[in-house]
Amino acid sequence: xxxxxxxxxxxxxxxxxxxxxxxxxxxxxxxxxxxxxxxxxxxxxxxxxxxxxxxxxxxxxxxxxxxxxxxxxxxxxxxxxxxxxxxxxxxxxxxxxxxxxxxxxxxxxxxxxxxxxxxxxxxxxxxxxxxxxxxxxxxxxxxxxxxxxxxxxxxxxxxxxxxxxxxxxxxxxxxxxxxxxxxxxxxx
Amino acid sequence: xxxxxxxxxxxxxxxxxxxxxxxxxxxxxxxxxxxxxxxxxxxxxxxxxxxxxxxxxxxxxxxxxxxxxxxxxxxxxxxxxxxxxxxxxxxxxxxxxxxxxxxxxxxxxxxxxxxxxxxxxxxxxxxxxxxxxxxxxxxxxxxxxxxxxxxxxxxxxxxxxxxxxxxxxxxxxxxxxxxxxxxxxxxxxxxxxxxxxxxxxxxxxxxxxxxxxxxxxxxxxxxxxxxxxxxxxxxxxxxxxxxxxxxxxxxxxxxxxxxxxxxxxxxxxxxxxxxxxxxxxxxxxxxxxxxxxxxxxxxxxxxxxxxxxxxxxxxxxxxxxxxxxxxxxxxxxxxxxxxxxxxxxxxxxxxxxxxxxx
Ligand code: FES
Numbered sequence: 001x002x003x004x005x006x007x008x009x010x011x012x013x014x015x016x017x018x019x020x021x022x023x024x025x026x027x028x029x030x031x032x033x034x035x036x037x038x039x040x041x042x043x044x045x046x047x048x049x050x051x052x053x054x055x056x057x058x059x060x061x062x063x064x065x066x067x068x069x070x071x072x073x074x075x076x077x078x079x080x081x082x083x084x085x086x087x088x089x090x091x092x093x094x095x096x097x098x099x100x101x102x103x104x105x106x107x108x109x110x111x112x113x114x115x116x117x118x119x120x121x122x123x124x125x126x127x128x129x130x131x132x133x134x135x136x137x138x139x140x141x142x143x144x145x146x147x148x149x150x151x152x153x154x155x156x157x158x159x160x161x162x163x164x165x166x167x168x169x170x171x172x173x174x175x176x177x178x179x180x181x182x183x184x185x186x187x188x
Numbered sequence: 189x190x191x192x193x194x195x196x197x198x199x200x201x202x203x204x205x206x207x208x209x210x211x212x213x214x215x216x217x218x219x220x221x222x223x224x225x226x227x228x229x230x231x232x233x234x235x236x237x238x239x240x241x242x243x244x245x246x247x248x249x250x251x252x253x254x255x256x257x258x259x260x261x262x263x264x265x266x267x268x269x270x271x272x273x274x275x276x277x278x279x280x281x282x283x284x285x286x287x288x289x290x291x292x293x294x295x296x297x298x299x300x301x302x303x304x305x306x307x308x309x310x311x312x313x314x315x316x317x318x319x320x321x322x323x324x325x326x327x328x329x330x331x332x333x334x335x336x337x338x339x340x341x342x343x344x345x346x347x348x349x350x351x352x353x354x355x356x357x358x359x360x361x362x363x364x365x366x367x368x369x370x371x372x373x374x375x376x377x378x379x380x381x382x383x384x385x386x387x388x389x390x391x392x393x394x395x396x397x398x399x400x401x402x403x404x405x406x407x408x409x410x411x412x413x414x415x416x417x418x419x420x421x422x423x424x425x426x427x428x429x430x431x432x433x434x435x436x437x438x439x440x441x442x443x444x445x446x447x448x449x450x451x452x453x454x455x456x457x458x459x460x461x462x463x464x465x466x467x468x469x470x471x472x473x474x475x476x477x478x479x480x481x482x483x484x485x486x487x488x489x490x491x492x493x494x495x496x497x498x499x500x501x502x503x504x505x506x507x508x509x510x511x512x513x514x515x516x517x518x519x520x521x522x523x524x525x526x527x528x529x530x531x532x533x534x535x536x537x538x539x540x541x542x543x544x545x546x
Contacts, residue, residue: 085340109340114364116342119429124444130344132360133430135447144447145430146360149540175540 062087067163071188074104074164079120079138084109089154089166090120090127092138093188098179103187106154106166107140113147127151141174150174156186193246197434200425203529206522209417217405220397221284224277246436252424256329261350261423268416272408279397279404286396294394344428344441353422354415360430361524363535363545371517375410378514382407385507385514402499410518449534452476469539476537480546483520488512 068091074080080091090107109117116131127136134145141150155170164186172184216223243249252258282292348356358367390399397404425432427439453472457465466472491512492500500508527533535545
């Protein structure tokens with residue numbers, strides 16, 4: 001049989017008034033309220049339970065201030081990648097055009113575009129970001145790709161025992177003219 | 189063979205690929221009656237298949253295409269191609285029928301049926317079929333498991349899932365707040381708003397092309413060129429360091445491209461006027477701001493007088509403005525891409541002090 005025919009409501013059906021199954025408007029609304037209330041309550045409890053996931057079980061917080069060795073551990077003109085994994089920094093010793101001095105400065109390994117970690121390409125003398133291709137000079141200045149500003153530098157000073165001390169709690173941004181501040185750069 | 193590969197590699201720059209795709213697209217839109225003919229399409233398919241077979245003889249290309257992650261792209265290309273052609277062919281045929289005053293395909297063979305059970309059953313069967321397919325797929329192709337995540341190591345190249353590679357490509361040209369928030373938002377909201385912006389009843393419930401050429405072109409441009417093409421570019425031609433590689437070029441992380449960027453303000457104040465950047469931000473970026481505002485504010489009335497003339501008459505004022513805004517937002521991507529590729533323009537308005545770059 002044709003489907004359309006089959007689905008037509010029977011012509012002579014009569015609406016039967018059945019007071020037992022009748023739902024009053026008031027009854028309907030109050031059931032609705034109960035239903036939605038229960039739903040909202042359950043959702044709220046679930047939501048509250050989920051709050052727990054916002055707080056990690058283990059919090060790995062490496063020290064913000066640390067010593068990285070003596071100035072002479074760093075070779076002139078070399079980008080030091082040894083601290084990348086442990087502290088998330090690159091240490092460069094060499095001439096810094098921002099201050100026109102020779103010394104040590106510490107770069108953050110976080111691309112200023114969206115936060116990937118660029119790779120240091122020795123032969124091209126640049127940091128190149130794998131995510132969208134931003135390029136940074138050894139000094140941290142951005143020159144290619146979408147990164148809007150140079151890499152950040154961290155506070156670097158000489159500790160009492162003569163070691164180089166880095167403080168990631170204080171950063172220096174080039175676009176704010178902070179690289180010329182005294183502790184953005186360690187003269188050696 | 190080698191020589192051919194080299195030529196293709198040399199030809200394959202973002203600009204040439206993009207512009208030639210746009211040119212092909214424009215031709216197709218203009219001469220659709222001819223393009224959809226089997227006489228044209230069959231050779232195109234044959235050439236594509238032969239070209240693919242030739243390309244697969246290359247080791248690098250073969251490895252790339254047969255990567256489990258990338259096989260869906262091939263499937264997508266085939267299906268998108270087929271269904272687009274199918275719809276347009278029907279549309280062209282209906283156009284012909286309309287002009288000859290014959291009934292439409294849809295009227296001639298009235299195949300309307302009830303949603304229940306016909307459609308729902310088919311959907312249910314599809315659901316089962318796809319589930320089976322996915323189960324076999326997941327058995328056949330292993331998910332690429334890598335080392336535990338390490339915040340200081342980013343794989344090179346670092347790629348989003350393939351269907352997001354268009355978005356990732358967008359991030360190369362725009363600031364994250366634009367390419368990651370505003371544009372995706374506009375795409376989603378814009379697509380949802382389309383039926384309300386465009387109340388034209390033509391093409392409702394039947395295939396058509398000529399009556400809706402502009403709108404169909406508008407949509408297909410966004411989908412085929414701005415989404416599908418960018419996925420293909422992003423997957424197959426972006427290598428380590430997000431450098432651009434030809435299809436048969438080994439991915440060398442040390443590839444050097446001359447990409448030193450320049451902002452519009454630098455171009456103007458330093459290169460052209462030779463007086464250095466002014467200290468005042470508004471003065472420095474003034475030209476860029478004027479350009480952007482002009483683009484968004486002055487162009488719609490101009491469009492209303494020229495290519496969108498018919499649309500302007502059909503739509504109410506506000507609808508037209510929204511339509512224009514979405515259109516211009518979409519077009520800003522290719523404009524920016526081409527400016528980057530050709531003159532290495534980085535940002536038209538560059539205010540890194542406030543994270544505001546366009
Ligand atoms: S995150 Fe480095 S370029 Fe986008």
